[in-house]
Amino acid sequence: MHKSYQYDHVNDRLAQLLSSFADDIAIVMGKQVTDKKARRSAAVYGKRDRDGFIHRSWMKSQGLPDDSFDGxxxxxxxxxxxxxxxxxxxxxxxxxxxxxxxxxxxxxxxxxxxxxxxxxxxxxxxxxxxxxxxxxxxxxxxxxxxxxxxxxxxxxxxxxxxxxxxxxxxxxxxxxxxxxxxxGKFRGETIGSGTDVWRLSEAARAGEISEETFFSAEAAMSxxxxxxxxxxxxxxxxxxxxxxxxxxxxxxxxxxxxxxxxxxxxxxxxxxxxxxxxxxxxxxxxxxxxxxxxxxxxxxxxxxxxxxxxxxxxxxxxxxxxxxxxxxxxxxxxxxxxxxxxxxxxxxxxxxxxxxxxxxxxxxxxxxxxxxxxxxxxxxxxxxxxGECFNDAVIRPLDTPVQSSSGTWVLRGNLCPGGAIIKPNAATPELLTHEGPAVVFESIEDFKARVDDPDLEITEDSVMVLKQCGPKGYPGMPEVGNMPLPKKLLQAGVRDMVRLSDARMSGTAYGTVVLHISPESHLGGPLAVVQNGDRIKLDGPARSLTLLVDDAELEKRKAELSAPMAPPNSERGYVHLHVNHVEQADKGCDLDFLVGKSGATVTRESH
CATH class of the missing domain: 3.40.50.2300 (Response regulator)
Incomplete structure (x- = not known):
C-alpha cells in the first residue's frame, strides 16, 4: 500500500508539472493556449444522433475526412x-x-x-x-x-x-x-480610376480632346x-x-x-x-x-x-x-x-x-x-x-502636408436640418465660402435633359441643385452628386461650381459638392422647396448651409408640396422593403429593423 501510494503520488505530481508547463511549451511551439469553450460548430457536427449524421454525411460527400469534425x-x-x-x-x-x-x-x-x-x-x-x-x-x-x-x-x-x-x-x-x-498608363501619362474618367470626360465635352482619345483610355485605365x-x-x-x-x-x-x-x-x-x-x-x-x-x-x-x-x-x-x-x-x-x-x-x-x-x-x-x-x-x-515611410512625396511628413486640414465638414442650416457633408480637400478653396442663385433640377432625368441646353440660365456663380436622389427617392442614393458642369461653362473654362444634392458622389470624384442633405427631398425636406433664383449661402468654415428665403415663404411652399410619386420599381420585392424602411443619410442608410444584432444562436434544427 505504501509503495502504491508513493507511485500514485509521483504520477499525480508529474501530471501537475506537465500541466503547469503546458502553456510554456505551447508558446514555444508558436501556439497560444486559452481556455477552450465548446465550438459553435460542435452543436451541429458533433451531435451523436440522426441530425449529426445528416450534417456530417453531406459534408463528407465533398471529400472531408472524419477528423474534420473532431472539434x-x-x-x-x-x-x-x-x-x-x-x-x-x-x-x-x-x-x-x-x-x-x-x-x-x-x-x-x-x-x-x-x-x-x-x-x-x-x-x-x-x-x-x-x-x-x-x-x-x-x-x-x-x-x-x-x-x-x-x-x-x-x-x-x-x-x-x-x-x-x-x-x-x-x-x-x-x-x-x-x-x-x-x-493606369495612357500615352505616357499615369491615370487613375474614376478621377481621370471625370477629368477626361469634361475635357472631351469642352472640346479639348477628341472623342476617340477619350474612349481609347478605357483599357489603359483598368x-x-x-x-x-x-x-x-x-x-x-x-x-x-x-x-x-x-x-x-x-x-x-x-x-x-x-x-x-x-x-x-x-x-x-x-x-x-x-x-x-x-x-x-x-x-x-x-x-x-x-x-x-x-x-x-x-x-x-x-x-x-x-x-x-x-x-x-x-x-x-x-x-x-x-x-x-x-x-x-x-x-x-x-x-x-x-x-x-x-x-x-x-x-x-x-x-x-x-x-x-x-x-x-x-x-x-x-x-x-x-x-x-x-x-x-x-x-x-x-x-x-x-510603420515606416519610404517616399515623403507620397506620404507627406506632418510639417509639409498636402493640406493642413482634411476630413469631413458637417454642415447644418435651414436647408439641411438633419445635416449635410462636404469634402474640403476635394473642393476649390475659394468656393467653400460662396453665395449664389439656385439653378434647380427636379430629378436626374431633368438634369440630363437640360444641363447642356444652350439656353439654360446659369453662370459660374450659380449653385446647382439636384433633387430626388436620396435613399428613398431615387431609390438608393446614387453617386450623382458631382453633377457634370454645363457644356457652355466648360467651354468657357469653368471647372468647378457649388453643387448641392441629397445624393452621394464617388470617392474618386472631386469638386465643391455638398452631399447627403437630410432630410431628403422625397420626404419633403427643405431641399424639396428650393426654386430657381433662390439665393443659397455656403459658409464652409462656419459649417452652415442656408437657403436665404424667409420662414413664412418656406412654410407656404411646404404646404403646397404635392405627395411624392413612388420611386421606380418600388411596388414589390426588396426595393419595396428598402423604400419603406431605409433610414436617412445621417443615420447611415441602414434598414431600421436591421440596426443592432441578433447574435449567433439558432435554437431549432432543420430536420
Missing part, C-alpha cells in the same frame, strides 16, 4: 467573387490562399458565396443593395455551423455590407480585401483585377478596415495581383483560427475607440465621403454611439498626408511602395487610440510604431 474550428470564407464585379474577380484565387492558412492552423475552411455588388456595373446603384448583402451575410453566418469567418470583399459596398452583417452575428471575423488594381487605384471608396474602406483593427497590415494597399496579397490572405487564414481559439468575436475590435481611429485615418488619407454612411451604419450594428458630428469633431485638425488622387497626385500602388497604412498611422500615432486591439494580435499603436 476543429470550422471557418467560413464569405466570398463576394463575381465576374460582374471586376474589382472582386480574383477573390476565388485569394480564397485558396486563405484556405491554406486555415488548414495549416488546424481549421477546416468552407467557402460560400453571398451577393456581389459591382459598383461600376449595378443599376440603379449598388448602394440600394448594400443592406441586402448585409442581410445575406448575416443569415448565412447565423444559419450555417461555422466558428469564424473570413470576409472576402473589396468593391465599394461589399466590405461594408459584409461587416454590417457579420457585426450583427458577432463571430470571430477578419477582412481580406481584393486590393487595388495596377496604376489594367488588372482589383478595386479603383485612387483613394476612392473601395481603397478608403480597405484603409479603414486596418484602422478599425479588423484587417491585417497591407490590406488596403498591396496591389491585387501582387504575390504579397496572397501571402497576406494565407496569414489571414491562420489568424482567423487563432481568433476562434482565443474566443475574440468581431465586437472585440469594433469599439468606440476603433471608430475614432477610423475617422482620424479617414482624414489623413483624404478618404471617400461614402465612408461616412458606412461607418454610421456599422456603428449602429455594433451598438456604438457614433454621430454625424463626430466626423467633423475628430478630423477637424488632422492634416491630409496621403498625396493620392482625387485629392493629390499619386495612386494606391505608389502608396503601398511608400509604406501604406502603417506609415500613415505612424505619422498620426499620437492622435490614435493606441491600445485598440487588432485581429493581427497587436494593438493599433504597435502597428503604427512599426
Amino acid at each position: 476543429r474550428p470550422i471557418i467560413g470564407l464569405c466570398n463576394t467573387w463575381s465576374e460582374l464585379t471586376p474589382c472582386n474577380a480574383h477573390l476565388r484565387i485569394l480564397a485558396e490562399h486563405v484556405k491554406r492558412g486555415v488548414w495549416q492552423a488546424g481549421g477546416v475552411p468552407v467557402e460560400f458565396p453571398v451577393s456581389s455588388l459591382g459598383e461600376t456595373q449595378m443599376r440603379p446603384t449598388a448602394m440600394l443593395f448594400r443592406n441586402l448583402l448585409a442581410m445575406d451575410v448575416e443569415e448565412a453566418l447565423r444559419g450555417y455551423a461555422m466558428d469564424g469567418v473570413v470576409l472576402l470583399g473589396g468593391c465599394d459596398k461589399t466590405t461594408p455590407g459584409q461587416l454590417m452583417g457579420a457585426a450583427s452575428v458577432d463571430l470571430p471575423a477578419i477582412v481580406v480585401s481584393s486590393g487595388p488594381m495596377l496604376s 489594367r488588372s483585377a482589383g478595386v479603383c487605384n485612387t483613394m476612392g471608396t473601395a481603397s478608403t474602406i480597405g484603409s479603414l478596415s486596418e484602422a478599425l483593427g479588423v484587417a491585417l497590415p497591407g490590406n488596403a494597399s498591396i496591389p491585387a495581383v501582387d504575390a504579397r496579397r496572397r501571402t497576406m490572405a494565407h496569414e489571414a487564414g491562420r489568424r482567423i483560427v487563432a481568433l476562434v481559439e482565443e474566443d475574440k468575436p468581431l465586437s472585440t475590435f469594433l469599439s468606440r475607440a476603433a471608430f475614432e481611429n477610423a475617422i482620424l485615418v479617414h482624414a489623413a488619407v483624404g478618404g471617400s465621403t461614402n465612408a461616412v454612411v458606412h461607418l454610421l451604419a456599422l456603428a449602429g450594428r455594433c451598438g456604438v454611439d457614433l454621430q454625424l458630428e463626430d466626423f467633423d469633431r475628430f478630423s477637424r485638425d488632422v492634416p491630409l498626408l496621403a498625396n493620392l488622387l482625387p485629392s493629390g497626385e499619386y495612386l494606391m500602388e505608389d502608396f503601398d511602395y511608400a509604406g501604406g497604412m502603417p506609415a500613415i498611422m505612424n505619422r498620426i500615432a499620437d492622435r490614435l487610440r493606441g491600445t485598440a486591439p487588432t485581429v493581427g494580435g497587436q494593438m493599433i499603436g504597435e502597428v503604427a510604431a512599426s
Whole structure:
C-alpha cells in the first residue's frame, strides 16, 4: 500500500508539472493556449444522433475526412467573387490562399458565396443593395455551423455590407480585401480610376480632346483585377478596415495581383483560427475607440465621403454611439498626408511602395487610440510604431502636408436640418465660402435633359441643385452628386461650381459638392422647396448651409408640396422593403429593423 501510494503520488505530481508547463511549451511551439469553450460548430457536427449524421454525411460527400469534425474550428470564407464585379474577380484565387492558412492552423475552411455588388456595373446603384448583402451575410453566418469567418470583399459596398452583417452575428471575423488594381498608363501619362474618367470626360465635352482619345483610355485605365487605384471608396474602406483593427497590415494597399496579397490572405487564414481559439468575436475590435481611429485615418488619407454612411451604419450594428458630428469633431485638425488622387497626385500602388497604412498611422500615432486591439494580435499603436515611410512625396511628413486640414465638414442650416457633408480637400478653396442663385433640377432625368441646353440660365456663380436622389427617392442614393458642369461653362473654362444634392458622389470624384442633405427631398425636406433664383449661402468654415428665403415663404411652399410619386420599381420585392424602411443619410442608410444584432444562436434544427 505504501509503495502504491508513493507511485500514485509521483504520477499525480508529474501530471501537475506537465500541466503547469503546458502553456510554456505551447508558446514555444508558436501556439497560444486559452481556455477552450465548446465550438459553435460542435452543436451541429458533433451531435451523436440522426441530425449529426445528416450534417456530417453531406459534408463528407465533398471529400472531408472524419477528423474534420473532431472539434476543429470550422471557418467560413464569405466570398463576394463575381465576374460582374471586376474589382472582386480574383477573390476565388485569394480564397485558396486563405484556405491554406486555415488548414495549416488546424481549421477546416468552407467557402460560400453571398451577393456581389459591382459598383461600376449595378443599376440603379449598388448602394440600394448594400443592406441586402448585409442581410445575406448575416443569415448565412447565423444559419450555417461555422466558428469564424473570413470576409472576402473589396468593391465599394461589399466590405461594408459584409461587416454590417457579420457585426450583427458577432463571430470571430477578419477582412481580406481584393486590393487595388495596377496604376493606369495612357500615352505616357499615369491615370487613375474614376478621377481621370471625370477629368477626361469634361475635357472631351469642352472640346479639348477628341472623342476617340477619350474612349481609347478605357483599357489603359483598368489594367488588372482589383478595386479603383485612387483613394476612392473601395481603397478608403480597405484603409479603414486596418484602422478599425479588423484587417491585417497591407490590406488596403498591396496591389491585387501582387504575390504579397496572397501571402497576406494565407496569414489571414491562420489568424482567423487563432481568433476562434482565443474566443475574440468581431465586437472585440469594433469599439468606440476603433471608430475614432477610423475617422482620424479617414482624414489623413483624404478618404471617400461614402465612408461616412458606412461607418454610421456599422456603428449602429455594433451598438456604438457614433454621430454625424463626430466626423467633423475628430478630423477637424488632422492634416491630409496621403498625396493620392482625387485629392493629390499619386495612386494606391505608389502608396503601398511608400509604406501604406502603417506609415500613415505612424505619422498620426499620437492622435490614435493606441491600445485598440487588432485581429493581427497587436494593438493599433504597435502597428503604427512599426510603420515606416519610404517616399515623403507620397506620404507627406506632418510639417509639409498636402493640406493642413482634411476630413469631413458637417454642415447644418435651414436647408439641411438633419445635416449635410462636404469634402474640403476635394473642393476649390475659394468656393467653400460662396453665395449664389439656385439653378434647380427636379430629378436626374431633368438634369440630363437640360444641363447642356444652350439656353439654360446659369453662370459660374450659380449653385446647382439636384433633387430626388436620396435613399428613398431615387431609390438608393446614387453617386450623382458631382453633377457634370454645363457644356457652355466648360467651354468657357469653368471647372468647378457649388453643387448641392441629397445624393452621394464617388470617392474618386472631386469638386465643391455638398452631399447627403437630410432630410431628403422625397420626404419633403427643405431641399424639396428650393426654386430657381433662390439665393443659397455656403459658409464652409462656419459649417452652415442656408437657403436665404424667409420662414413664412418656406412654410407656404411646404404646404403646397404635392405627395411624392413612388420611386421606380418600388411596388414589390426588396426595393419595396428598402423604400419603406431605409433610414436617412445621417443615420447611415441602414434598414431600421436591421440596426443592432441578433447574435449567433439558432435554437431549432432543420430536420
